[in-house]
Amino acid sequence: MLLAVIAVSLTVSVLVYLGLFGFAVSQYRSSREHAQSETVDPHEFSAKNRPETVYTSAELEYFDVLWKGEYGKWRASEYSANDTAYTYVHGPYCPHDEHALRIQTVSKWIVLSEHVWVCDACDRTYPYPDDEIGDGTIVERAMHRRIKRKRQANGSD
Ligand SMILES: [Zn+2]
Structure with missing residues (x-):
């Protein structure tokens, strides 16, 4: 028992x-x-739609990668009289060949991992600024300034 x-x-x-x-x-x-x-969508920050009516477009290098921006109105010009123009940013792209970058998680030491931007065309990687990019408005603001300067230089309002 x-x-x-x-x-x-x-x-x-x-x-x-x-x-x-x-x-x-x-x-x-x-x-x-x-x-x-875990995915970090690089396009997530831009909740806006790409404008149909584009007044000015510009490129910008920020965080060592290429961003493209457009300043314009959401709808086609015949409907957009009362729409507000805004800056729309898309990217990032590889500064070497302008191929769209994707985000990849890479292992760092044993337990830590970090994100990088990867270009599938040329295999270059660019460090992803986890701590600095936030929701991406920092890039959007920089693009807005770039476009504003460009429009002032061109004599548009
Ligand atoms: Zn590339």
Whole structure:
């Protein structure tokens, strides 16, 4: 009888141990997978639509990559009389060949990972400014200034 009790309690503790271990492993795996599949959409910051009526377009290098911007109104010119003009930014593009960049997660040491912009055309990578880019309005503001200067130089309002 005593032997049976010992056998059962041993079996139970082994099962509990295995269960805990398995749980820990699966937690570790899912957090790893989460980090790997995490996406940072470079276009997310621009909630606006690309303008149909474009007055001025410009390019800008910011964070060492190329951004394109358009200043204009959302709708085609025949409907846009009362629309407000705005700056629209899209990108980033590879400064080397203007190919659209994508974001990739790369492992750094063992547990840390970081994001880079990758160009599939030339395989160049550019560091992704996780700490600085925020929602991207910093790029949008820089583009807005660039377009404003360009429009002033061109004599448009
Ligand atoms: Zn490239």
